[in-house]
Amino acid sequence: MIKIVNLLPELLGTYGDQGNVATLAWRLNQRGIDNQIVQASAREPIPTDGDFYLLGGGEDDAQVAAVEILRRDNSLEKALSRGAHLFAVCAGFQLLGNSFPASGNRIIEGLGILPIITETATPRSVGELLLDSTIGVGQLTGFENHGGQTRFIDKLQPLGIVKRGIGNHADEASDGAVTENIIATYMHGPALVRNPKLADFFLARKLGQLAELSESVDAVFTELHDSCVARAER
Protein backbone atom coordinates (compact mmCIF):
# COMPACT_ATOMS: atom_id res chain seq x y z
CA MET A 1 0.00 0.00 0.00
CA ILE A 2 1.52 3.30 -1.14
CA LYS A 3 0.98 6.08 1.38
CA ILE A 4 0.65 9.69 0.17
CA VAL A 5 0.93 12.19 3.00
CA ASN A 6 -0.49 15.67 2.45
CA LEU A 7 1.30 17.84 4.99
CA LEU A 8 -0.71 20.39 6.99
CA PRO A 9 -3.45 20.92 4.41
CA GLU A 10 -5.32 23.50 6.52
CA LEU A 11 -2.16 25.65 6.59
CA LEU A 12 -0.51 24.91 3.25
CA GLY A 13 -3.45 24.24 0.98
CA THR A 14 -4.46 27.71 -0.13
CA TYR A 15 -4.04 27.20 -3.77
CA GLY A 16 -5.68 24.07 -5.08
CA ASP A 17 -2.91 21.96 -3.59
CA GLN A 18 -5.29 19.04 -3.01
CA GLY A 19 -5.12 18.67 -6.79
CA ASN A 20 -1.55 17.39 -6.61
CA VAL A 21 -2.52 14.83 -3.99
CA ALA A 22 -5.67 13.71 -5.80
CA THR A 23 -3.81 13.41 -9.11
CA LEU A 24 -1.05 11.21 -7.70
CA ALA A 25 -3.68 8.89 -6.22
CA TRP A 26 -5.63 8.88 -9.49
CA ARG A 27 -2.53 8.00 -11.54
CA LEU A 28 -1.71 5.15 -9.16
CA ASN A 29 -5.32 3.93 -9.26
CA GLN A 30 -5.26 3.88 -13.07
CA ARG A 31 -2.32 1.48 -12.84
CA GLY A 32 -3.98 -0.66 -10.21
CA ILE A 33 -1.47 0.36 -7.53
CA ASP A 34 -3.04 0.35 -4.06
CA ASN A 35 -2.66 3.66 -2.29
CA GLN A 36 -4.05 5.77 0.49
CA ILE A 37 -4.06 9.51 1.13
CA VAL A 38 -3.28 10.72 4.63
CA GLN A 39 -4.26 14.32 5.40
CA ALA A 40 -1.69 15.15 8.09
CA SER A 41 -3.38 17.90 10.05
CA ALA A 42 -1.61 20.48 12.19
CA ARG A 43 -2.92 19.08 15.47
CA GLU A 44 -1.94 15.46 14.97
CA PRO A 45 1.44 13.72 14.81
CA ILE A 46 2.75 13.53 11.25
CA PRO A 47 3.32 9.97 10.04
CA THR A 48 6.94 9.13 9.19
CA ASP A 49 6.19 5.99 7.19
CA GLY A 50 4.78 7.69 4.07
CA ASP A 51 6.11 7.09 0.57
CA PHE A 52 5.22 10.50 -0.87
CA TYR A 53 4.91 13.79 0.98
CA LEU A 54 3.42 17.00 -0.35
CA LEU A 55 3.81 20.59 0.83
CA GLY A 56 1.57 23.22 -0.72
CA GLY A 57 1.17 26.98 -0.83
CA GLY A 58 -0.03 29.18 2.00
CA GLU A 59 -0.29 32.67 3.38
CA ASP A 60 2.46 34.20 5.55
CA ASP A 61 1.10 33.36 9.00
CA ALA A 62 0.15 29.86 7.92
CA GLN A 63 3.63 29.32 6.47
CA VAL A 64 5.21 30.41 9.77
CA ALA A 65 2.87 28.16 11.77
CA ALA A 66 3.69 25.27 9.40
CA VAL A 67 7.47 25.62 9.67
CA GLU A 68 7.21 25.71 13.49
CA ILE A 69 5.23 22.48 13.52
CA LEU A 70 7.55 20.74 11.05
CA ARG A 71 10.67 21.84 12.94
CA ARG A 72 9.33 20.72 16.32
CA ASP A 73 8.04 17.48 14.94
CA ASN A 74 11.03 16.62 12.74
CA SER A 75 8.99 13.91 11.07
CA LEU A 76 9.50 15.20 7.52
CA GLU A 77 13.29 14.85 7.87
CA LYS A 78 12.79 11.40 9.39
CA ALA A 79 10.58 10.33 6.51
CA LEU A 80 13.03 11.68 3.91
CA SER A 81 15.93 9.86 5.56
CA ARG A 82 13.86 6.68 5.36
CA GLY A 83 13.54 7.07 1.60
CA ALA A 84 10.35 9.07 1.18
CA HIS A 85 10.01 11.58 -1.66
CA LEU A 86 8.74 15.15 -1.33
CA PHE A 87 6.97 17.49 -3.75
CA ALA A 88 6.87 21.08 -2.48
CA VAL A 89 5.19 24.12 -3.99
CA CYS A 90 5.70 27.84 -3.34
CA ALA A 91 5.43 28.44 0.45
CA GLY A 92 6.27 24.76 0.87
CA PHE A 93 9.38 25.24 -1.29
CA GLN A 94 10.48 28.37 0.60
CA LEU A 95 10.23 26.82 4.05
CA LEU A 96 12.62 24.02 3.05
CA GLY A 97 15.40 26.63 2.82
CA ASN A 98 17.53 28.53 5.31
CA SER A 99 15.14 31.44 5.74
CA PHE A 100 12.11 33.17 4.26
CA PRO A 101 10.33 36.49 4.87
CA ALA A 102 6.96 36.98 6.56
CA SER A 103 4.62 39.89 7.24
CA GLY A 104 5.86 42.61 9.61
CA ASN A 105 9.41 42.49 8.17
CA ARG A 106 10.09 39.20 9.94
CA ILE A 107 12.72 36.77 8.70
CA ILE A 108 11.80 33.21 9.59
CA GLU A 109 14.26 30.36 9.91
CA GLY A 110 13.44 27.52 7.54
CA LEU A 111 14.04 23.79 7.88
CA GLY A 112 17.45 24.00 6.20
CA ILE A 113 16.79 20.97 4.00
CA LEU A 114 17.58 22.85 0.77
CA PRO A 115 20.46 25.37 0.41
CA ILE A 116 18.24 28.29 -0.55
CA ILE A 117 17.33 31.71 0.84
CA THR A 118 14.12 33.55 0.09
CA GLU A 119 13.85 37.33 0.36
CA THR A 120 11.03 39.82 -0.13
CA ALA A 121 10.76 41.22 -3.64
CA THR A 122 8.35 43.68 -5.20
CA PRO A 123 6.30 43.50 -7.25
CA ARG A 124 4.84 40.07 -6.51
CA SER A 125 5.55 37.48 -9.17
CA VAL A 126 2.09 36.67 -10.55
CA GLY A 127 1.21 34.93 -13.79
CA GLU A 128 1.78 31.99 -16.07
CA LEU A 129 5.08 30.18 -15.61
CA LEU A 130 6.56 28.11 -18.43
CA LEU A 131 9.71 26.00 -18.02
CA ASP A 132 11.98 23.73 -20.00
CA SER A 133 12.52 20.95 -17.51
CA THR A 134 16.01 19.83 -16.50
CA ILE A 135 14.75 16.30 -15.81
CA GLY A 136 13.79 15.25 -19.31
CA VAL A 137 10.02 15.67 -19.15
CA GLY A 138 9.76 18.49 -21.70
CA GLN A 139 7.98 21.74 -21.01
CA LEU A 140 6.33 22.39 -17.65
CA THR A 141 3.42 24.74 -17.05
CA GLY A 142 2.10 26.40 -13.91
CA PHE A 143 0.80 29.60 -12.38
CA GLU A 144 3.06 31.48 -9.98
CA ASN A 145 1.97 33.88 -7.25
CA HIS A 146 4.66 34.72 -4.70
CA GLY A 147 6.00 37.75 -2.88
CA GLY A 148 9.44 36.27 -2.15
CA GLN A 149 12.28 35.46 -4.52
CA THR A 150 14.64 32.56 -3.95
CA ARG A 151 18.41 32.23 -4.44
CA PHE A 152 20.56 29.10 -4.30
CA ILE A 153 23.39 29.44 -1.76
CA ASP A 154 25.05 26.21 -2.78
CA LYS A 155 25.12 24.02 -5.87
CA LEU A 156 21.60 22.87 -6.67
CA GLN A 157 19.78 21.66 -9.77
CA PRO A 158 16.76 23.78 -10.74
CA LEU A 159 13.59 21.97 -11.88
CA GLY A 160 13.46 24.01 -15.05
CA ILE A 161 14.75 26.92 -17.11
CA VAL A 162 12.19 29.72 -17.21
CA LYS A 163 10.78 30.46 -20.68
CA ARG A 164 8.02 32.71 -19.43
CA GLY A 165 7.40 34.21 -15.97
CA ILE A 166 9.78 34.80 -13.05
CA GLY A 167 10.36 31.51 -11.22
CA ASN A 168 12.90 31.50 -8.40
CA HIS A 169 14.37 34.95 -8.95
CA ALA A 170 13.97 37.85 -11.37
CA ASP A 171 17.76 37.85 -11.93
CA GLU A 172 17.94 34.17 -12.83
CA ALA A 173 16.03 32.16 -15.41
CA SER A 174 15.41 29.12 -13.26
CA ASP A 175 12.57 27.68 -11.25
CA GLY A 176 12.42 25.22 -8.39
CA ALA A 177 14.95 22.68 -7.25
CA VAL A 178 15.58 18.97 -7.65
CA THR A 179 17.53 16.74 -5.29
CA GLU A 180 17.66 12.99 -4.93
CA ASN A 181 14.30 12.87 -3.16
CA ILE A 182 12.83 16.37 -3.45
CA ILE A 183 11.14 18.22 -6.28
CA ALA A 184 10.25 21.83 -5.48
CA THR A 185 8.74 24.56 -7.63
CA TYR A 186 6.82 27.84 -7.68
CA MET A 187 4.28 26.28 -10.06
CA HIS A 188 0.72 26.17 -8.82
CA GLY A 189 -1.81 24.98 -11.31
CA PRO A 190 -1.84 22.44 -9.67
CA ALA A 191 1.51 21.46 -11.21
CA LEU A 192 1.03 17.68 -11.11
CA VAL A 193 -2.36 18.04 -12.83
CA ARG A 194 -1.08 20.31 -15.57
CA ASN A 195 2.08 18.24 -16.06
CA PRO A 196 1.24 14.53 -16.11
CA LYS A 197 4.80 13.62 -17.11
CA LEU A 198 6.12 15.41 -14.03
CA ALA A 199 3.62 13.51 -11.86
CA ASP A 200 4.79 10.19 -13.33
CA PHE A 201 8.45 11.21 -13.01
CA PHE A 202 7.87 11.93 -9.31
CA LEU A 203 6.12 8.59 -8.76
CA ALA A 204 8.71 6.63 -10.74
CA ARG A 205 11.62 8.00 -8.69
CA LYS A 206 10.29 6.01 -5.75
CA LEU A 207 8.41 3.17 -7.45
CA GLY A 208 10.66 2.49 -10.45
CA GLN A 209 9.47 2.25 -14.03
CA LEU A 210 5.69 2.65 -14.26
CA ALA A 211 3.39 1.29 -16.95
CA GLU A 212 2.42 4.06 -19.38
CA LEU A 213 -1.19 5.15 -19.13
CA SER A 214 -3.01 4.65 -22.40
CA GLU A 215 -3.41 7.75 -24.56
CA SER A 216 -7.16 7.77 -24.12
CA VAL A 217 -6.99 7.53 -20.33
CA ASP A 218 -4.45 10.35 -20.14
CA ALA A 219 -5.98 12.42 -22.96
CA VAL A 220 -7.60 15.12 -20.84
CA PHE A 221 -4.36 15.77 -18.91
CA THR A 222 -2.25 15.82 -22.07
CA GLU A 223 -4.71 18.27 -23.60
CA LEU A 224 -4.64 20.39 -20.44
CA HIS A 225 -0.84 20.47 -20.51
CA ASP A 226 -0.70 21.38 -24.18
CA SER A 227 -3.39 24.07 -23.89
CA CYS A 228 -1.63 25.68 -20.93
CA VAL A 229 1.72 25.63 -22.73
CA ALA A 230 0.14 27.17 -25.82
CA ARG A 231 -1.52 29.89 -23.72
CA ALA A 232 1.78 30.74 -22.00
CA GLU A 233 3.58 30.92 -25.35
CA ARG A 234 1.06 33.39 -26.81
Place this chain on the structure above:
Amino acid sequence: MVAGRFILKFAPNAVEKLAANKRVVLISGTNGKSTTSKLIAEALRTKYSIAHNHTGANLFAGVAAALGANSDAQVAVLEVDELVLPWAIEKTKPELIVLLNLGRDQLDRLSEVRIVSNKWRNSLAGQTVLASTDDPFVVFAANAAQKRIWFSASEKGHIDAATCPECGKLLNWINDGANFNCECGFAKPDANWTLRGDVLNHQFKVNSSIPGAAALQNAARAFIVANEFGVDLEAANTAIGSVRAVDGRFANKKIGQTNFRLLLSKNPASWRETLKTSSSGPSDVLLIVNANTQDGKDTSWLWDVDFKVLQGRRVLVSGDRKVDVAARLTVDGISHEVVDNEIEASRIFGATNADIIASYTAFHRLANK
Protein backbone atom coordinates in the same frame (compact mmCIF):
# COMPACT_ATOMS: atom_id res chain seq x y z
CA MET B 1 -20.34 54.11 -15.53
CA VAL B 2 -19.09 56.53 -18.12
CA ALA B 3 -20.95 59.08 -16.01
CA GLY B 4 -19.19 57.74 -12.93
CA ARG B 5 -15.74 58.06 -14.48
CA PHE B 6 -16.64 61.56 -15.66
CA ILE B 7 -17.70 62.57 -12.14
CA LEU B 8 -14.47 61.25 -10.65
CA LYS B 9 -12.29 62.91 -13.28
CA PHE B 10 -13.78 66.39 -13.40
CA ALA B 11 -15.10 66.70 -9.85
CA PRO B 12 -12.86 64.69 -7.55
CA ASN B 13 -14.81 65.84 -4.48
CA ALA B 14 -18.15 64.99 -6.03
CA VAL B 15 -18.53 61.67 -4.23
CA GLU B 16 -18.18 63.42 -0.84
CA LYS B 17 -20.66 66.08 -1.92
CA LEU B 18 -23.18 63.65 -3.39
CA ALA B 19 -23.00 61.47 -0.27
CA ALA B 20 -23.10 64.36 2.20
CA ASN B 21 -26.88 64.76 2.20
CA LYS B 22 -27.60 61.02 2.34
CA ARG B 23 -27.65 58.28 4.92
CA VAL B 24 -25.23 55.75 3.43
CA VAL B 25 -25.09 51.97 3.85
CA LEU B 26 -22.03 50.20 2.42
CA ILE B 27 -21.98 46.47 1.77
CA SER B 28 -18.76 44.51 1.19
CA GLY B 29 -17.41 40.97 1.36
CA THR B 30 -16.24 38.14 -0.87
CA ASN B 31 -19.69 36.73 -1.62
CA GLY B 32 -23.24 38.09 -1.53
CA LYS B 33 -22.58 41.79 -2.13
CA SER B 34 -25.06 42.26 -4.98
CA THR B 35 -27.81 40.14 -3.45
CA THR B 36 -27.54 41.70 0.01
CA SER B 37 -27.44 45.24 -1.43
CA LYS B 38 -30.51 44.59 -3.53
CA LEU B 39 -32.40 43.15 -0.56
CA ILE B 40 -31.40 46.08 1.66
CA ALA B 41 -32.35 48.58 -1.06
CA GLU B 42 -35.80 47.02 -1.42
CA ALA B 43 -36.35 46.84 2.35
CA LEU B 44 -35.42 50.50 2.85
CA ARG B 45 -37.36 51.62 -0.23
CA THR B 46 -40.56 50.94 1.73
CA LYS B 47 -39.78 54.15 3.67
CA TYR B 48 -37.04 56.09 1.88
CA SER B 49 -36.01 57.14 -1.61
CA ILE B 50 -32.95 55.10 -2.58
CA ALA B 51 -29.76 55.46 -4.61
CA HIS B 52 -28.28 52.03 -5.37
CA ASN B 53 -25.63 50.58 -7.69
CA HIS B 54 -28.02 47.85 -8.80
CA THR B 55 -25.90 46.64 -11.73
CA GLY B 56 -23.18 45.40 -9.40
CA ALA B 57 -20.72 48.10 -10.55
CA ASN B 58 -18.85 48.26 -7.24
CA LEU B 59 -15.57 50.02 -8.02
CA PHE B 60 -14.87 53.77 -7.76
CA ALA B 61 -16.81 54.76 -10.90
CA GLY B 62 -19.79 52.56 -10.04
CA VAL B 63 -20.13 54.13 -6.60
CA ALA B 64 -19.87 57.63 -8.06
CA ALA B 65 -22.40 56.85 -10.79
CA ALA B 66 -24.97 55.43 -8.35
CA LEU B 67 -24.75 58.53 -6.17
CA GLY B 68 -24.88 60.84 -9.19
CA ALA B 69 -27.82 59.08 -10.83
CA ASN B 70 -30.14 59.70 -7.90
CA SER B 71 -28.72 62.74 -6.16
CA ASP B 72 -31.94 63.54 -4.27
CA ALA B 73 -32.21 60.10 -2.65
CA GLN B 74 -32.47 59.99 1.14
CA VAL B 75 -30.50 56.78 1.51
CA ALA B 76 -27.67 55.35 -0.60
CA VAL B 77 -27.24 51.56 -0.56
CA LEU B 78 -23.86 50.83 -2.11
CA GLU B 79 -22.13 47.53 -2.66
CA VAL B 80 -18.38 48.03 -2.65
CA ASP B 81 -15.50 45.84 -3.81
CA GLU B 82 -13.43 44.58 -0.86
CA LEU B 83 -10.39 46.65 -1.81
CA VAL B 84 -12.49 49.77 -2.55
CA LEU B 85 -14.17 49.73 0.88
CA PRO B 86 -11.56 51.93 2.68
CA TRP B 87 -11.93 54.60 -0.04
CA ALA B 88 -15.73 54.41 0.09
CA ILE B 89 -15.75 54.78 3.89
CA GLU B 90 -13.58 57.87 3.69
CA LYS B 91 -15.64 59.47 0.92
CA THR B 92 -19.22 58.61 1.88
CA LYS B 93 -19.09 58.72 5.71
CA PRO B 94 -21.48 55.78 6.00
CA GLU B 95 -24.03 55.36 8.78
CA LEU B 96 -23.70 51.59 8.60
CA ILE B 97 -21.25 49.17 6.96
CA VAL B 98 -22.36 45.58 6.32
CA LEU B 99 -19.38 43.20 6.39
CA LEU B 100 -20.41 39.85 4.89
CA ASN B 101 -17.50 37.40 4.72
CA LEU B 102 -13.92 37.04 3.49
CA GLY B 103 -12.59 33.99 1.69
CA ARG B 104 -10.07 33.09 -0.96
CA ASP B 105 -11.01 34.73 -4.22
CA GLN B 106 -9.02 35.72 -7.30
CA LEU B 107 -5.68 35.19 -5.57
CA ASP B 108 -3.92 36.72 -8.56
CA ARG B 109 -5.68 40.04 -7.86
CA LEU B 110 -6.58 40.08 -4.16
CA SER B 111 -3.53 38.16 -2.92
CA GLU B 112 -4.16 37.05 0.67
CA VAL B 113 -7.40 37.03 2.65
CA ARG B 114 -5.49 38.36 5.66
CA ILE B 115 -4.25 41.38 3.74
CA VAL B 116 -7.82 42.34 2.81
CA SER B 117 -8.97 41.81 6.42
CA ASN B 118 -6.17 44.10 7.62
CA LYS B 119 -7.11 46.82 5.14
CA TRP B 120 -10.67 46.70 6.40
CA ARG B 121 -9.55 46.86 10.01
CA ASN B 122 -7.41 49.92 9.34
CA SER B 123 -10.35 51.78 7.82
CA LEU B 124 -13.04 51.05 10.42
CA ALA B 125 -12.14 53.33 13.38
CA GLY B 126 -15.21 55.31 14.46
CA GLN B 127 -17.58 53.30 12.22
CA THR B 128 -20.72 51.26 12.87
CA VAL B 129 -20.76 47.79 11.36
CA LEU B 130 -23.14 44.88 10.95
CA ALA B 131 -20.63 42.05 10.91
CA SER B 132 -20.65 38.26 10.80
CA THR B 133 -19.36 36.52 13.93
CA ASP B 134 -18.95 33.28 11.97
CA ASP B 135 -15.98 34.58 9.98
CA PRO B 136 -12.70 35.19 11.89
CA PHE B 137 -11.44 37.62 9.25
CA VAL B 138 -14.60 39.72 9.50
CA VAL B 139 -14.44 39.63 13.31
CA PHE B 140 -10.78 40.72 13.25
CA ALA B 141 -11.61 43.69 11.01
CA ALA B 142 -14.87 44.60 12.79
CA ASN B 143 -13.22 44.64 16.21
CA ALA B 144 -11.71 48.00 15.18
CA ALA B 145 -15.13 49.57 14.63
CA GLN B 146 -16.72 51.87 17.21
CA LYS B 147 -20.09 50.12 17.24
CA ARG B 148 -20.59 46.50 16.28
CA ILE B 149 -23.88 44.79 15.56
CA TRP B 150 -22.94 41.13 15.46
CA PHE B 151 -24.81 38.67 13.25
CA SER B 152 -24.42 34.90 13.25
CA ALA B 153 -25.90 32.52 10.71
CA SER B 154 -24.70 29.55 12.83
CA GLU B 155 -22.12 28.68 10.16
CA LYS B 156 -19.36 26.23 11.05
CA GLY B 157 -15.66 26.42 10.24
CA HIS B 158 -13.78 28.50 7.65
CA ILE B 159 -11.49 26.98 5.05
CA ASP B 160 -8.95 29.84 5.14
CA ALA B 161 -8.84 30.46 8.88
CA ALA B 162 -6.58 27.78 10.35
CA THR B 163 -4.51 30.50 12.01
CA CYS B 164 -5.57 33.41 14.18
CA PRO B 165 -5.95 36.71 12.28
CA GLU B 166 -4.76 38.54 15.39
CA CYS B 167 -1.53 36.69 16.31
CA GLY B 168 -0.92 34.04 13.63
CA LYS B 169 -0.99 31.07 16.03
CA LEU B 170 -3.23 28.07 15.32
CA LEU B 171 -6.84 29.08 15.89
CA ASN B 172 -8.85 26.72 18.12
CA TRP B 173 -12.00 25.59 16.34
CA ILE B 174 -14.32 24.03 18.90
CA ASN B 175 -17.82 22.53 19.04
CA ASP B 176 -17.43 21.06 15.56
CA GLY B 177 -16.44 24.45 14.15
CA ALA B 178 -19.34 26.38 15.70
CA ASN B 179 -16.96 28.40 17.84
CA PHE B 180 -13.39 29.65 17.71
CA ASN B 181 -10.87 31.18 20.07
CA CYS B 182 -7.14 31.71 20.46
CA GLU B 183 -4.68 31.81 23.34
CA CYS B 184 -4.10 35.50 22.53
CA GLY B 185 -7.69 36.32 23.54
CA PHE B 186 -9.16 36.60 20.05
CA ALA B 187 -12.53 34.82 20.04
CA LYS B 188 -15.91 34.56 18.39
CA PRO B 189 -18.14 37.32 19.78
CA ASP B 190 -21.66 36.77 21.07
CA ALA B 191 -24.15 37.63 18.37
CA ASN B 192 -26.84 40.28 18.75
CA TRP B 193 -28.78 38.58 15.98
CA THR B 194 -28.71 34.84 15.32
CA LEU B 195 -30.28 33.12 12.34
CA ARG B 196 -31.34 29.49 12.81
CA GLY B 197 -33.13 28.00 9.85
CA ASP B 198 -35.18 30.94 8.62
CA VAL B 199 -35.87 32.41 12.06
CA LEU B 200 -33.97 35.38 13.51
CA ASN B 201 -33.56 35.52 17.30
CA HIS B 202 -36.31 32.89 17.80
CA GLN B 203 -38.73 35.64 16.83
CA PHE B 204 -38.78 36.82 13.24
CA LYS B 205 -39.36 34.55 10.27
CA VAL B 206 -37.26 35.89 7.40
CA ASN B 207 -38.69 35.91 3.88
CA SER B 208 -36.49 34.82 1.00
CA SER B 209 -37.57 33.92 -2.51
CA ILE B 210 -34.01 33.46 -3.77
CA PRO B 211 -32.82 29.83 -3.61
CA GLY B 212 -30.10 28.75 -1.20
CA ALA B 213 -28.89 29.15 2.36
CA ALA B 214 -26.60 32.09 1.54
CA ALA B 215 -29.53 34.09 0.16
CA LEU B 216 -31.48 33.47 3.35
CA GLN B 217 -28.58 34.84 5.42
CA ASN B 218 -28.48 37.92 3.23
CA ALA B 219 -32.25 38.38 3.63
CA ALA B 220 -31.72 38.27 7.40
CA ARG B 221 -29.05 40.97 7.10
CA ALA B 222 -31.46 43.14 5.11
CA PHE B 223 -34.05 42.63 7.85
CA ILE B 224 -31.57 43.79 10.51
CA VAL B 225 -30.60 46.86 8.46
CA ALA B 226 -34.30 47.70 8.04
CA ASN B 227 -34.65 47.49 11.82
CA GLU B 228 -31.68 49.86 12.28
CA PHE B 229 -33.24 52.34 9.87
CA GLY B 230 -36.60 52.35 11.64
CA VAL B 231 -38.49 50.73 8.78
CA ASP B 232 -41.76 48.90 9.47
CA LEU B 233 -40.48 45.34 9.71
CA GLU B 234 -43.49 43.66 8.19
CA ALA B 235 -43.29 45.91 5.13
CA ALA B 236 -39.53 45.33 4.93
CA ASN B 237 -39.93 41.56 5.15
CA THR B 238 -42.52 41.60 2.37
CA ALA B 239 -40.21 43.69 0.20
CA ILE B 240 -37.31 41.34 0.89
CA GLY B 241 -39.44 38.34 -0.03
CA SER B 242 -40.51 39.94 -3.30
CA VAL B 243 -36.96 39.84 -4.72
CA ARG B 244 -36.65 36.75 -6.92
CA ALA B 245 -33.58 37.44 -9.05
CA VAL B 246 -30.68 39.83 -8.61
CA ASP B 247 -28.81 41.09 -11.66
CA GLY B 248 -29.59 37.94 -13.63
CA ARG B 249 -28.79 35.45 -10.86
CA PHE B 250 -31.29 32.57 -10.89
CA ALA B 251 -32.97 34.14 -13.92
CA ASN B 252 -34.43 31.79 -16.54
CA LYS B 253 -33.17 31.71 -20.08
CA LYS B 254 -34.44 29.60 -22.94
CA ILE B 255 -31.78 28.40 -25.37
CA GLY B 256 -33.04 26.06 -28.08
CA GLN B 257 -35.50 23.71 -26.40
CA THR B 258 -33.88 23.93 -22.98
CA ASN B 259 -35.10 26.10 -20.10
CA PHE B 260 -31.90 27.11 -18.39
CA ARG B 261 -31.62 28.68 -14.93
CA LEU B 262 -28.52 30.91 -14.59
CA LEU B 263 -26.34 30.54 -11.52
CA LEU B 264 -23.23 32.62 -10.87
CA SER B 265 -20.14 31.21 -9.15
CA LYS B 266 -16.98 33.16 -8.55
CA ASN B 267 -14.69 31.46 -6.07
CA PRO B 268 -14.44 28.24 -4.03
CA ALA B 269 -16.94 29.37 -1.38
CA SER B 270 -19.52 30.44 -3.93
CA TRP B 271 -19.00 27.29 -6.04
CA ARG B 272 -19.61 25.11 -2.99
CA GLU B 273 -22.74 27.08 -2.14
CA THR B 274 -24.01 27.12 -5.73
CA LEU B 275 -23.37 23.40 -6.31
CA LYS B 276 -25.35 22.67 -3.14
CA THR B 277 -28.21 24.96 -4.19
CA SER B 278 -28.22 23.51 -7.70
CA SER B 279 -28.29 19.93 -6.46
CA SER B 280 -31.91 20.38 -5.41
CA GLY B 281 -32.70 21.71 -8.91
CA PRO B 282 -32.86 19.97 -12.30
CA SER B 283 -30.70 16.91 -12.98
CA ASP B 284 -29.07 18.41 -16.07
CA VAL B 285 -26.30 20.93 -15.53
CA LEU B 286 -23.83 22.85 -17.70
CA LEU B 287 -20.66 24.25 -16.13
CA ILE B 288 -19.03 27.19 -17.92
CA VAL B 289 -15.62 28.36 -16.66
CA ASN B 290 -13.53 31.19 -18.07
CA ALA B 291 -10.33 32.68 -16.66
CA ASN B 292 -10.39 36.31 -17.70
CA THR B 293 -9.35 39.07 -15.30
CA GLN B 294 -12.75 39.22 -13.58
CA ASP B 295 -12.87 35.44 -13.19
CA GLY B 296 -9.36 35.20 -11.78
CA LYS B 297 -6.69 34.14 -14.28
CA ASP B 298 -5.69 30.96 -12.53
CA THR B 299 -7.92 27.90 -12.28
CA SER B 300 -6.18 26.21 -9.32
CA TRP B 301 -9.25 27.00 -7.21
CA LEU B 302 -11.14 24.23 -9.06
CA TRP B 303 -9.30 21.84 -6.74
CA ASP B 304 -10.57 23.65 -3.64
CA VAL B 305 -14.13 22.69 -4.56
CA ASP B 306 -15.59 19.22 -4.10
CA PHE B 307 -17.41 18.35 -7.32
CA LYS B 308 -18.54 14.95 -6.08
CA VAL B 309 -21.96 16.48 -5.32
CA LEU B 310 -22.50 16.36 -9.11
CA GLN B 311 -22.50 12.54 -8.97
CA GLY B 312 -25.53 11.13 -10.77
CA ARG B 313 -26.39 14.29 -12.70
CA ARG B 314 -25.94 14.77 -16.44
CA VAL B 315 -22.95 17.14 -16.57
CA LEU B 316 -21.74 19.14 -19.56
CA VAL B 317 -18.71 21.43 -19.54
CA SER B 318 -17.79 24.43 -21.68
CA GLY B 319 -16.01 27.80 -21.46
CA ASP B 320 -12.44 28.89 -22.19
CA ARG B 321 -11.14 26.57 -19.47
CA LYS B 322 -13.33 23.56 -20.17
CA VAL B 323 -10.28 21.29 -20.28
CA ASP B 324 -9.27 22.38 -16.75
CA VAL B 325 -12.78 21.53 -15.54
CA ALA B 326 -12.80 18.22 -17.42
CA ALA B 327 -9.50 17.23 -15.76
CA ARG B 328 -10.96 18.14 -12.37
CA LEU B 329 -14.12 16.08 -12.94
CA THR B 330 -12.10 13.15 -14.27
CA VAL B 331 -10.10 12.90 -11.04
CA ASP B 332 -13.31 13.16 -8.98
CA GLY B 333 -14.81 10.36 -11.12
CA ILE B 334 -17.73 12.50 -12.36
CA SER B 335 -18.81 11.44 -15.84
CA HIS B 336 -19.22 14.43 -18.10
CA GLU B 337 -19.07 15.61 -21.68
CA VAL B 338 -17.19 18.62 -23.06
CA VAL B 339 -19.20 20.86 -25.39
CA ASP B 340 -18.36 23.99 -27.38
CA ASN B 341 -21.05 26.22 -25.91
CA GLU B 342 -24.56 26.44 -24.44
CA ILE B 343 -26.17 25.95 -27.85
CA GLU B 344 -24.53 22.56 -28.24
CA ALA B 345 -25.51 21.85 -24.62
CA SER B 346 -29.15 22.62 -25.35
CA ARG B 347 -29.06 20.17 -28.29
CA ILE B 348 -27.90 17.46 -25.92
CA PHE B 349 -30.27 18.35 -23.07
CA GLY B 350 -33.30 18.87 -25.33
CA ALA B 351 -36.68 20.06 -24.04
CA THR B 352 -36.06 20.06 -20.29
CA ASN B 353 -35.01 22.22 -17.36
CA ALA B 354 -31.29 22.59 -16.72
CA ASP B 355 -28.95 24.70 -14.61
CA ILE B 356 -26.05 26.70 -15.98
CA ILE B 357 -23.38 27.35 -13.35
CA ALA B 358 -21.03 29.94 -14.81
CA SER B 359 -17.98 31.93 -13.77
CA TYR B 360 -18.22 35.73 -13.79
CA THR B 361 -17.57 36.64 -17.42
CA ALA B 362 -19.50 33.67 -18.78
CA PHE B 363 -22.44 34.47 -16.52
CA HIS B 364 -22.60 38.11 -17.58
CA ARG B 365 -22.35 37.23 -21.24
CA LEU B 366 -25.43 35.02 -20.84
CA ALA B 367 -27.34 37.28 -18.43
CA ASN B 368 -27.00 40.27 -20.75
CA LYS B 369 -27.70 38.46 -23.99
